[in-house]
Amino acid sequence: MKKILDLITGEVEQVFAECGYDKKYAKVTLSNRPDLCEYQCNGALAAAKEYKKAPFLIADEIAAKLSDNGMFSMAESVKPGFLNLKLEEGYLAEYLQKMQEDTERFGCEKADSPKKIMLDYGGPNVAKPLHIGHLRSAIIGESIKRIGRFMGHTMIGDVHLGDWGLQMGLIITELAARKPDLVYFDETFTGEYPKEPPFTISELEDIYPTASGKSKEDETYKEAAMQATYELQHGRKGYQALLSHILNVSVTDLKRNYENLNVSFDLWKGESDAQPFIPDMVQKMKDDGYAYISEGALVVDVKEETDTKEVPPCMILKSDGASLYNTTDLATIVWRMEEYHPDEIIYVVDKRQELYFTQVFRCARKTHLVEDDTKLTFQGFGTMNGKDGRPFKTRDGGVMRLEHLLNEINEEMYQKIAGNSSLTDEREAKETAKMVALSAVKYGDLSNQASKDYIFDIERFTSFEGNTGPYILYTIVRMKSILAKYRTLGYTVEDAKILPAKSESEKALMLEITRFSAAMESAFAETAPHKVCAYVYGLANAFNHFYHETKILAEEDKAVQAGYIRLLELTKGILETCIDVLGFGAPERM
Numbered sequence: 001m002k003k004i005l006d007l008i009t010g011e012v013e014q015v016f017a018e019c020g021y022d023k024k025y026a027k028v029t030l031s032n033r034p035d036l037c038e039y040q041c042n043g044a045l046a047a048a049k050e051y052k053k054a055p056f057l058i059a060d061e062i063a064a065k066l067s068d069n070g071m072f073s074m075a076e077s078v079k080p081g082f083l084n085l086k087l088e089e090g091y092l093a094e095y096l097q098k099m100q101e102d103t104e105r106f107g108c109e110k111a112d113s114p115k116k117i118m119l120d121y122g123g124p125n126v127a128k129p130l131h132i133g134h135l136r137s138a139i140i141g142e143s144i145k146r147i148g149r150f151m152g153h154t155m156i157g158d159v160h161l162g163d164w165g166l167q168m169g170l171i172i173t174e175l176a177a178r179k180p181d182l183v184y185f186d187e188t189f190t191g192e193y194p195k196e197p198p199f200t201i202s203e204l205e206d207i208y209p210t211a212s213g214k215s216k217e218d219e220t221y222k223e224a225a226m227q228a229t230y231e232l233q234h235g236r237k238g239y240q241a242l243l244s245h246i247l248n249v250s251v252t253d254l255k256r257n258y259e260n261l262n263v264s265f266d267l268w269k270g271e272s273d274a275q276p277f278i279p280d281m282v283q284k285m286k287d288d289g290y291a292y293i294s295e296g297a298l299v300v301d302v303k304e305e306t307d308t309k310e311v312p313p314c315m316i317l318k319s320d321g322a323s324l325y326n327t328t329d330l331a332t333i334v335w336r337m338e339e340y341h342p343d344e345i346i347y348v349v350d351k352r353q354e355l356y357f358t359q360v361f362r363c364a365r366k367t368h369l370v371e372d373d374t375k376l377t378f379q380g381f382g383t384m385n386g387k388d389g390r391p392f393k394t395r396d397g398g399v400m401r402l403e404h405l406l407n408e409i410n411e412e413m414y415q416k417i418a419g420n421s422s423l424t425d426e427r428e429a430k431e432t433a434k435m436v437a438l439s440a441v442k443y444g445d446l447s448n449q450a451s452k453d454y455i456f457d458i459e460r461f462t463s464f465e466g467n468t469g470p471y472i473l474y475t476i477v478r479m480k481s482i483l484a485k486y487r488t489l490g491y492t493v494e495d496a497k498i499l500p501a502k503s504e505s506e507k508a509l510m511l512e513i514t515r516f517s518a519a520m521e522s523a524f525a526e527t528a529p530h531k532v533c534a535y536v537y538g539l540a541n542a543f544n545h546f547y548h549e550t551k552i553l554a555e556e557d558k559a560v561q562a563g564y565i566r567l568l569e570l571t572k573g574i575l576e577t578c579i580d581v582l583g584f585g586a587p588e589r590m
Helices: 004-018 043-051 055-066 089-101 132-150 166-178 201-217 219-233 237-260 271-287 325-340 351-366 402-420 426-446 469-488 504-514 516-525 529-549 558-582
Strands: 039-041 072-078 082-087 116-120 154-158 291-294 297-300 314-317 344-350 375-381
Touching: 004 039, 004 055, 004 082, 043 055, 043 082, 055 072, 055 082, 082 089, 089 504, 089 558, 116 132, 116 325, 132 154, 132 344, 132 375, 132 402, 132 426, 132 516, 132 529, 132 558, 166 201, 166 219, 166 237, 201 219, 201 237, 219 237, 237 402, 271 291, 271 297, 271 314, 271 325, 314 325, 314 351, 325 351, 344 351, 351 375, 402 426, 426 469, 426 529, 426 558, 469 529, 469 558, 504 529, 504 558, 516 529, 516 558, 529 558
Parallel strands: 116 154, 116 344, 344 375
Antiparallel strands: 039 082, 072 082, 291 297, 297 314
């Protein structure tokens, strides 16, 4: 189904051509003066120079022809050459009726050329709990994935675990100190290792920080951890068995925490999965003459003549031959290209890592790890700050665990709902509070442009007024309530259609609905979930304005009332689709 702006532009283009003017001047946009018109075309101003004719004369000519077009209720020329347009109410109702009949997509067409896109939007370290630093990557990445899928693309989300390097050696060393008799430390052991892990998630989460602290104070301890890391990476069976236990225990806990955020991944791969690809990758870089030794390290030059700032070489191996994050990320690209051949890989990471990814992307291209038409995208996000404008911390200044943050917001929302709601069942109230709290967190984040820093204000995010998740959910629940009451009255709308608007607020709502497809397309094209939020907020406001001015259930004309209900169903369906791609849902009651 064509977007409404495309249909309007098509009509105006035809008239421009009939009048002897180039169609390129016929572009129509949303009006920047909604008090005067709904759409506008300023092409006459630009055409005046080419055709050596006063712009208002061109606009007059176009307006005169468009006045006879059934698409418009108004087509007027305004000096010095503006063309102001309003849609005819019957035409608008017919357009919405077609949207209504497409119950899954509401007229939004899928991409003509679907792409395969991989998303790297997790990055947690195993054996460590998720903290608020992981929040933005998860929320933004999940939404980009969902928007892409809605638009018809194959989106593959990869958590990309930090499961390699010194942290594993630290865990092994500390575990050996606590439980030295475990068979994993017996190099003569030849049997099968136990299937049950020798630690719980709680123990594991205590082991790593303890080991990390010891390594900073005790050089001998650190050297032992480095040796354990080396032996793990070079195939010591007992240590690799421990790594499997660490991953199983940690990933199970990570999945539980991500599920609480309504975030999921198609792939649970880690840095360790990229290791088999490193030797051949490094050798090829050497053989092709891209990699060379500099101060003992193996590097690839990635600077370009157009650089205005220094871009250091991309280090592939340290002087001792050890790999780095660069090595692992490049090897991961090799694996992704071999396994999936994606058209694009998007990295949803802190924007402060931009220089690092510039080096990695340039190195991948220069050494031909990716095909020429494979797009590598850095989707950098800003910092989540507290009310003081500094990175969000706990009251005692520490980094807050994500689980604790969500529990705090769930509890705060439960108190609000328990005190102001008709929900009497405690279980339902808690489930509802959890859904509303998730909307508060996700919408509070996604309504900001991803690249910008923002203030994480729990009090504002959990408000039922203003541009917040709870306000959007309250609007949807209001619609559900009206529809439920309508059904209890014994009415149905099986044969009913959306009717031409009878008021300005109804038409404003209908116009807002028509912008759904454009909002989704734009959000995907720019990897910008905040554009969906902006659309959702505008649509919710338009509905509430209409609701407060219109007696839907008290309307005596049943045909008109059924038309209202159809319009309400369409609005609700679009809002629910939008919040689904944002990564949360709406309860039945609040």
